[in-house]
Amino acid sequence: MSEKLNFIVIDDSKLDCFIAEKVIQNSGRSETVKSFMVATEALDYITSNSSSDTKTVVLVDIQMPVMNGFEFIEAYEEKVPEEARNKYLVNLLSSSINETDMIRAKGYKSVNKFLNKPLTKDTLDVILASA
Amino acid sequence: MSKPEKIKVLYVDDEANNLVGFKATFRLDYNVFVANSADEGIEMLEKNPDIKVILCDQRMPGKTGVQFYEEIASRYPAPVRMLLTGYTDIESVINAINRGHIYRYIPKPWQETDIRSAIEEGYKYYVTNSMLNVKNVELQKAYDELDKFAYSVTHDMRGPILSVLGAIEIAKNSDDVPEIKEILEMMEKSIQRVDDFIQNMHEYYNLKRGELQIKEIDFNEIIKELQELYDVGAKVSNTSFQIELNQQDIFRTDVLSLKIILNNLLSNAFKYQRKDIDSKFVKLEIIVGSGSVTIYVRDNGIGIDQAHINDIFNMFYRATSQSVGSGFGLYNVKDALRKLNGEIQVKSQPGEGTEFKVEIPNK
Numbered sequence: 001m002s003e004k005l006n007f008i009v010i011d012d013s014k015l016d017c018f019i020a021e022k023v024i025q026n027s028g029r030s031e032t033v034k035s036f037m038v039a040t041e042a043l044d045y046i047t048s049n050s051s052s053d054t055k056t057v058v059l060v061d062i063q064m065p066v067m068n069g070f071e072f073i074e075a076y077e078e079k080v081p082e083e084a085r086n087k088y089l090v091n092l093l094s095s096s097i098n099e100t101d102m103i104r105a106k107g108y109k110s111v112n113k114f115l116n117k118p119l120t121k122d123t124l125d126v127i128l129a130s131a
Numbered sequence: 132m133s134k135p136e137k138i139k140v141l142y143v144d145d146e147a148n149n150l151v152g153f154k155a156t157f158r159l160d161y162n163v164f165v166a167n168s169a170d171e172g173i174e175m176l177e178k179n180p181d182i183k184v185i186l187c188d189q190r191m192p193g194k195t196g197v198q199f200y201e202e203i204a205s206r207y208p209a210p211v212r213m214l215l216t217g218y219t220d221i222e223s224v225i226n227a228i229n230r231g232h233i234y235r236y237i238p239k240p241w242q243e244t245d246i247r248s249a250i251e252e253g254y255k256y257y258v259t260n261s262m263l264n265v266k267n268v269e270l271q272k273a274y275d276e277l278d279k280f281a282y283s284v285t286h287d288m289r290g291p292i293l294s295v296l297g298a299i300e301i302a303k304n305s306d307d308v309p310e311i312k313e314i315l316e317m318m319e320k321s322i323q324r325v326d327d328f329i330q331n332m333h334e335y336y337n338l339k340r341g342e343l344q345i346k347e348i349d350f351n352e353i354i355k356e357l358q359e360l361y362d363v364g365a366k367v368s369n370t371s372f373q374i375e376l377n378q379q380d381i382f383r384t385d386v387l388s389l390k391i392i393l394n395n396l397l398s399n400a401f402k403y404q405r406k407d408i409d410s411k412f413v414k415l416e417i418i419v420g421s422g423s424v425t426i427y428v429r430d431n432g433i434g435i436d437q438a439h440i441n442d443i444f445n446m447f448y449r450a451t452s453q454s455v456g457s458g459f460g461l462y463n464v465k466d467a468l469r470k471l472n473g474e475i476q477v478k479s480q481p482g483e484g485t486e487f488k489v490e491i492p493n494k
Contacts (some may be wrong), residue, residue, distance in 0.1 A: 012288070015317040018295040026304075066439075095290040096282060110468070118297030119291070 004031040006056040010042045010072065011035070011093075012064040020059055020119045027124055037058060039067040046088070047079050057118065057131060062094040062101060069094075073108050085110055091127050093117050120130050138254050139181060143172040144188040144201065144215070153186075156243055163248065169194035173203060182210050184253045186237070186246070189216035197223050200232040209261065211253035215239050267458040287328050291321040315437050331459035334391050343385040345494045350376050350417055353386075357393060357415070364401055370411040378419040381494045388467040393426070394458040396487050400430035405482070407414060423492045431484035440477060 007030050011022040017035035020129035024030045031054055036042035039060070046058075069092050076090065092105050099117040107113040112130055115123050141164045150165040152494060157163050165181060167170040176182060185361040189196035196214050213235045216224055227233045234256060235249050248313045262374040301312045354374050365372040393415075408431070411465045435443060444465040468475055473491035 013294055014322070015294045015298055015321050018314070018317060019294065019301060022301045023297075052372060074419065095293050096285040098285065117293045118300070120300060 002029065004054065005029050005128075006052065006054045007033040008056060008058045009033065009041060010036040010037075010062040010069075012037050013061070016061065016117070016119075020115050023119050023121060023124055027064070027121065027128065028060065029128060038114050039069070039072040042077065043067075043075055046076065047050055053087065055089065055131060057127060058088055058090040060090065060092050061117075061128075062092055062105075063096065069122065070108075072106060074113060077108065077110050087129055089127070091115060093119060099113075138250065139164065139179060140209070141166065141172060141175055141182045141185045142187075143167075143169065143181075143191075143196070144183070145191040146222045147187070149188070153246075155249075157246070160247075168192075169196075169199035169202070172199060176203060176207050176210075180207065182207075183257050184211045184213070184250050186213045186215055186249075188239075188463055189214055189220050195223070195265065196274060197227040197232065201230075209257070211257045213237055213249055213253060215241060222322060242286065263298045288325055294318075294321045328459065331463060334463050335446050335459065335466070337387060338463060338470065339389065342385065343388065343470060345383050345385055346390065348382050348386060350378055350382070350385060350419065353390070353393070354417075356390075356417075357397065360394070361397060361401060361413075365413070367410065367481045368401065368404065369409070370401060370404060370413055373412065373414045375414070375416045376419075377417070380419055380493075382419045382420045382424050384424075384471055384491055384493075388471055389491070391467045392464050392473075392489060392491075393428075395425075396428040396489070400428055400485070403485075404430065404432040421493075423490055426487075426489040426491075428489075429484065434481040434483055434485055435477070435479040436481050437479075442477060443477070444475075 007024050008022075009017050009024075011017050014037065016054050017037065021033050021035060024033050024069065034045070037043065042058075042060075060069045060072055060091045067075070073090065073092070077085070080088075090110050091113045092111055093115050094101055100124075105111050113127055115126065134429060140157065140161045142150060143166045144150055144153070145167055150167060154163050154165055164175050164182065166175045169187075170193070172185070172187065176185075181422055185200075187196040187199055191199075194202070196216065200212050200214070211234045212232060214224060214227060214233050215237050217239045224233075224236050225419050228236065234253055234442075237249055262483050267407075294364045298318050305311055305314075319464050354376060358372070358374070361372055364370075397413065397415065397462050404411050410431070412429075412431055414427070414429040416429075444461050465475065467473075468489065468491070471494075473489060476488045477485065478488075479485040
């Protein structure tokens with residue numbers, strides 16, 4: 001139950017990264033937390049970092065410039081082999097109350113949860129319960 | 132005053148006599164094109180896609196009139212189509228009318244008055260239809276924009292507010308004063324972003340709904356305002372702000388639109404600086420010639436990737452995660468320029484800087 005996890009936060013807002021880091025650290029479940037403000041950098045990190053076997057929870061914001069959350073998921077599914085994807089638990093976070101986004105999110109097999117912002121202890125618990 | 136343009140009418144018939152007679156009767160009132168087969172009719176349409184009314188004989192060797200209309204229906208949906216035929220062909224006429232290929236059927240042999248009234252009414256139908264199409268396209272555009280707008284409002288306005296709410300939650304549980312101060316600073320930026328967005332939205336509606344107020348522009352006054360607006364920020368961020376004005380002539384335009392253009396370009400130039408260099412600059416050059424003004428806004432900031440350069444004027448598009456853009460600014464610039472019949476060009480090199488060149492004609 002209290003197995004330690006790695007966390008990756010992807011959000012173009014510095015404040016949202018900070019909030020996520022705090023909430024994650026306070027949960028006591030984190031081995032590491034890494035934040036990325038640009039999704040492409042997070043993808044590079046994931047593709048080049050396959051050594052660790054620790055389960056990793058990824059939190060991705062949907063609306064980001066350059067590469068948005070959906071584009072990230074698509075690139076992730078394309079570039080990371082299925083076997084390697086097993087240790088990642090990718091979750092989408094959004095501040096828009098948008099049906100279309102929710103339906104679209106459900107269409108990706110690698111998306112674990114679609115959740116509304118802000119990230120709180122309760123939201124994180126929902127994710128951790130599925131980890 | 133120029134005469135209204137003559138209606139372009141195409142007449143297709145395999146009997147040469149009919150074609151000659153038709154042309155002789157109507158050439159003064161209409162711009163008449165004739166063809167003696169369906170294939171020739173298609174050729175005629177290719178060369179003159181702005182033909183408004185087509186009359187075609189049903190009984191022709193090769194393709195019939197109905198077949199001709201079926202063939203052109205998808206490629207040339209706009210012209211109004213009429214079929215000329217004797218009573219014996221009534222079955223095929225009913226078919227064609229029911230399938231929507233034909234606006235009217237005219238019995239043969241035709242009377243001049245029948246044809247004339249058919250063309251006049253058909254043309255009216257054509258005009259109404261094409262006006263409806265234009266309106267539909269406009270309406271669709273407005274709907275699309277509204278959709279985007281609603282989506283973005285929830286994100287761009289709600290996003291920063293949710294961030295602040297999340298931050299408050301953390302600050303409440305923290306006893307670490309420096310940390311709380313750090314959180315407060317980030318909250319301030321978030322709130323600033325909402326405020327920017329609301330201001331941009333206000334500009335957007337001013338542009339959409341507002342009437343242009345054309346008057347003589349006092350560039351010295353505008354420059355003074357811009358200096359007041361940006362000098363403090365320039366000093367804080369250690370960016371030099373240089374303005375050059377070269378005015379040969381008086382210039383008239385809508386001052387609000389002009390200010391929206393200048394403000395958005397300048398605030399972008401200040402916003403997207405490279406943080407790690409010492410010689411940061413923003414240069415504004417205004418050249419007022421006879422008949423138009425040319426404005427350059429140059430900076431040595433982060434620049435824009437070629438992959439994004441065509442999208443930067445789209446609503447809510449943001450090409451970078453550096454700084455807090457609303458994705459509204461350049462859209463407003465383009466909208467303002469559209470109203471003033473102006474033009475904008477952008478040259479940029481990532482990591483070196485950006486130059487916007489704006490040209491606005493004198494009103």
